[in-house]
Amino acid sequence: MEKSDYKVIKSTSSDGSTIYSFVDKSGDSQLKVYDLMTGITLTHHSAHTNRFYSYPKKGESLIEIYHCREGRMECSYKDGYFYLMPGDLAIGIIENCEKEYIFPLNHYHGITITINTAIAPKCFSCFLEDVNVQPLKVALRLCSGNSFFIIRSRSYIEHLFSEMYKVPCDSTKGYYKIKVLELLLILSGVDPKENRLNTYTLSSSQVSLAKSAAEFIAANRDEQITVSMLSKRFNVSITHLQNAFKGVFGVTV
Template identity: 40%
Template structure:
């Protein structure tokens, strides 16, 4: 299916439409590094709810004029980079951001190449002035919310709180039979809750990183990715990039949310998982390829990252593949769209 011109303006020129029905459209952006799938539901006039499933490092969107729009983003898993006045901040699990969607092109960066979350997109020119027309006593004005949270700084961030987690968590497991009405109730609940919140702009200023620190972290990450077969220490990295060890560690953790060593271990275990899936190499040989000469230490590191032992992972993934192939050969039912 072909995306409309407005869909390209919002989601990017290269967006594909994977499926469309009366109130839902599934979009995809992809390149050689992975893809982004966005499942968008039209809830109210001018208000859409979008589920974002990201498995790529970055994507660039060049925009045309859109009008006056705001986004409410909630991060369920992973990490996303956001730019504010030549500085950068990051959303991780449970964090919330409210921002205006401007007309400038931008690149979305996902430090872990993994992100799942929800976007509530509000077109202030198309949505009603007051949401009480949908439900009595929901005295919420979307444009007032935009001024409250996005005035001046153009962005507001709230770090994970139990109250917000409770509200958003319910949106990640909605039965199809009640989905349409449930989305309406939840959107009104979220907007009503936000209307009663105080907006502390200082919260955002304390978690920003200057462009130089972000660039340093990304250069370190690029270097580590190219030398995964080497043992690299913090002191070696600091010497190579001519910075202090403290600055290097703080910059890397600020962008990627974990220490250098934790990041290296995760990347090695993901690479090992791919080898377990794609090859018949012995587990000890795979451990050796990833810098482990002790099978027990490798098994523990793998379980810490992947949630199961190397042997259990190999058996589980292959069993899933066999079951899927059997179902296909049996001519099993094809899932309906949504």
């Protein structure tokens, strides 16, 4: 999906959210956005396309918390990439740049919580006296000099988000405010040593190999293609090809 190719349709839902529908020849993506409080939004992201762009305003510094419910989302990390899978949570610090979301399976459903650090409350003790949580400090502590922190499919994260996908329409916005506070409180107690992101990353060459192999398979659907044939075509070992493909798409060749 090229940056200028998609058609945008904006509408308002009865539960107070704003719906943005993006459509082009490769598919569609829909964002259902709830403005929870100054500088904090919660978005249900439903994509049936390979990529989507967002454009932070100039000078914005954003904290984004992603939870994947279905599909896969590709995120760049240092000189490589990692993939958000069902049940995973990631925190990203986005500094003054456009954001490209890539979906290798052309399918993704999840929730994104966005915090604009310039205008969002610095601390949430003003809402609840005993909740002394500062979002920026939480993100900086977990990311620890990196652009992302990831938690792979933990039961306490899954329980919290499972409730966020089933909210009564008559109390949606208020309920989300409470759940965001709960999430930030939980994350403030997470040990940064849980971060094992380096073990989940793929190099640019591995990602390129997997995508090239997938394009070749798609272009030759009527042929009997074996893994051995692919490894010879791309001049790599079968093991290297299999690992790269599974890492990007989550399935075997």
